[in-house]
């Protein structure tokens with residue numbers, strides 16, 4: 001199993017968009033895997049993601065108990081308002097989440113140096129480490145070539161232990177209480193003179209708060225209800241709240257998202273065939289727009305959209321019978337519908353067949369969409385929706401779960417070698433068909449076009465999923481390593497579309513290994 005680390009910042013530093021964006025096209029997966037493996041070794045994975053994943057894993061292993069109502073919306077709604085308040089009230093500097101840097105020793109230009117790993121310092125020689133006054137700073141040191149090294153910051157009386165031998169690592173931390181520029185260096189005799197020296201810059205005042213960077217609107221792909229399994233049909237209450245909020249689109253950029261329950265996609269709604277689904281749609285009082293919801297799992301006018309056109313501060317209810325099993329999209333259907341969808345108003349509803357789907361070890365929830373911004377892809381600041389680009393289908397961003405880096409930096413998918421993995425994959429769009437593929441895997445079973453009534457198709461590389469459509473893919477992960485979830489229209493990887501499936505386990509075996517056949521393990 002993965003080590004359950006605690007440092008969110010560590011993951012941020014341990015991965016970078018520039019890296020993964022290159023991988024699918026340039027075949028640089030190895031480097032990414034290395035970084036991921038490294039992060040695993042250092043125990044730097046995102047704790048909240050694990051909490052979710054762990055919970056989900058447990059849920060997947062045993063069918064959910066029969067419940068009168070399904071609190072599928074609760075995760076998002078219960079946390080969000082409280083968190084918002086906490087963020088406003090809390091001091092803007094976190095003394096608990098460390099700002100993490102990883103340095104690897106190496107040789108550059110004939111000198112001994114430190115090389116930054118991950119984040120803003122990735123690949124930089126003797127990078128300047130920028131931190132803010134009062135922050136807890138964690139420095140990870142990795143021995144990159146085998147000689148003995150350490151890292152020392154005299155002014156803070158902070159030092160790592162000496163790393164002996166290639167790939168050895170050590171970690172130390174300190175609180176950046178003094179403002180100014182200080183040297184970090186290697187204290188082994190002669191190494192500082194040979195080039196192992198850089199600066200840590202402690203800036204006065206706290207770092208800008210997260211709220212000014214936009215809320216985290218990414219739905220954790222492990223955030224979904226467990227299987228229903230065997231139970232009789234019942235009335236299932238679904239609470240959806242339409243929330244408009246400024247969310248983080250990418251590092252340094254925000255977008256005004258329109259959402260179901262403050263995340264993109266909206267909650268995965270899970271019912272069984274024959275259930276009566278009672279949807280309570282509330283439009284937050286601070287919304288600007290009216291919103292609604294159209295369930296593709298429903299049959300009847302507008303899929304519910306006629307009954308749920310809801311003004312800010314109001315609430316509506318629509319009830320439908322889930323008659324046909326399948327995986328279906330739901331979305332806002334208030335004109336201009338394309339604008340509401342591109343801004344994040346989509347989700348999936350799974351109508352399980354009687355007895356449920358075959359059991360798997362892990363289930364994930366991923367949706368794809370495009371954003372049409374005035375500013376070109378990669379711009380900084382607040383992005384504005386561009387209506388001309390929207391109606392002429394010229395997106396700037398392609399995203400999984402709402403934001404760039406959502407499934408690479410903040411919420412990768414995790415599994416262990418030997419496990420079966422299922423992805424509920426939908427396209428909100430509003431316009432682009434996805435060609436879903438996991439680099440380095442073959443889907444064992446594909447519920448084509450989202451049908452769970454027809455038998456699944458076996459042994460599939462890439463699946464077509466249209467806007468307003470969904471699929472279910474099952475596959476067993478046999479080998480460890482970092483697999484990349486893409487739309488195989490790979491230009492889109494350059495505009496934000498990529499996700500990691502990180503599999504813990506040995507990478508080499510008698511089916512695939514790096515090296516000639518003569519060295520293949522038995």
Ligand SMILES: [Cu+2]
Pocket residue numbers: 242258289290291292332333334340345
């Ligand atoms: Cu809407």
